[in-house]
Amino acid sequence: MFVDTHCHLSFPEFDQDRHEVIARLKEAGISLLIDPGIDIATSKKSIELAREFDFIYANVGFHPHEVKDFVTDLIFEELATLAVLPKVVAIGEIGLDYHYPDYNQSAQQDACREMLRIARSLDMPVVIHCRDAWPDMLQILSEENHSAMRGVMHCFSGDTEIASACIRKGFKLSIPGTVTYKRSLLPEVIRAVSLDDLLTETDAPYLSPVPHRGKRNEPAYVRTVTEAIARIREISLDNAATRIAHNAADIFRLPVAGQP
Ligand SMILES: [Zn+2]
Ligand SMILES: [Zn+2]
Numbered sequence: 001m002f003v004d005t006h007c008h009l010s011f012p013e014f015d016q017d018r019h020e021v022i023a024r025l026k027e028a029g030i031s032l033l034i035d036p037g038i039d040i041a042t043s044k045k046s047i048e049l050a051r052e053f054d055f056i057y058a059n060v061g062f063h064p065h066e067v068k069d070f071v072t073d074l075i076f077e078e079l080a081t082l083a084v085l086p087k088v089v090a091i092g093e094i095g096l097d098y099h100y101p102d103y104n105q106s107a108q109q110d111a112c113r114e115m116l117r118i119a120r121s122l123d124m125p126v127v128i129h130c131r132d133a134w135p136d137m138l139q140i141l142s143e144e145n146h147s148a149m150r151g152v153m154h155c156f157s158g159d160t161e162i163a164s165a166c167i168r169k170g171f172k173l174s175i176p177g178t179v180t181y182k183r184s185l186l187p188e189v190i191r192a193v194s195l196d197d198l199l200t201e202t203d204a205p206y207l208s209p210v211p212h213r214g215k216r217n218e219p220a221y222v223r224t225v226t227e228a229i230a231r232i233r234e235i236s237l238d239n240a241a242t243r244i245a246h247n248a249a250d251i252f253r254l255p256v257a258g259q260p
Contacts, residue, residue: 092127
């Protein structure tokens with residue numbers, strides 16, 4: 001009944017023991033896993049993995065880190081072709097990341113807009129990666145949002161004001177393992193929004209929650225994230241997990257989370 005809506009299980013970090021990681025996530029009660037791509041090759045891997053397992057779904061994306069100075073239209077054409085394959089439920093991850101000064105911000109913006117247009121033309125939700133780029137991200141979403149756009153702010157890192165702006169635009173906020181870190185602002189956000197606007201993720205192999213911080217993250221730990229949300233909202237774990245699974249089914253248009 002737990003849902004990991006953003007997990008790079010198809011990445012090479014899991015090549016040695018993927019089946020054991022899957023056994024552990026089953027044991028922990030994870031019923032849905034969404035594996036996002038960051039470029040053409042990883043999007044293909046996500047789709048392959050989703051074909052192998054009923055409870056895994058794929059996203060097709062072009063991560064801002066992968067946007068080089070010169071991006072050809074062929075990349076977008078190929079990603080659009082992949083996006084319509086079975087088990088692909090969203091366009092992602094896409095977005096803006098200005099964390100390091102040598103990133104090409106205008107190339108990222110162009111690629112993000114292009115991917116948003118693909119999502120709109122296919123009527124698919126988007127999964128956004130945004131770091132240190134909120135004003136530009138929100139502006140691009142406003143400009144490209146001709147009809148209501150649906151999507152997920154993955155690994156949400158904004159404050160309560162940014163949270164409300166995202167929710168008003170039709171986005172859900174996906175809470176990662178950083179919610180367990182001492183200086184996290186996420187508890188305040190989790191208290192301020194409706195439970196209907198929250199999702200859970202690991203972003204594995206990155207960002208392990210406490211007490212696994214610094215080690216490889218894995219999807220089973222999404223239970224820890226859900227426990228943190230239940231504690232912050234002062235509700236039962238069951239209630240939090242059921243509501244969040246429902247939110248995931250809703251945004252990705254799955255009949256019931258994890259049940260194909
Ligand atoms: Zn990301
Ligand atoms: Zn990611």
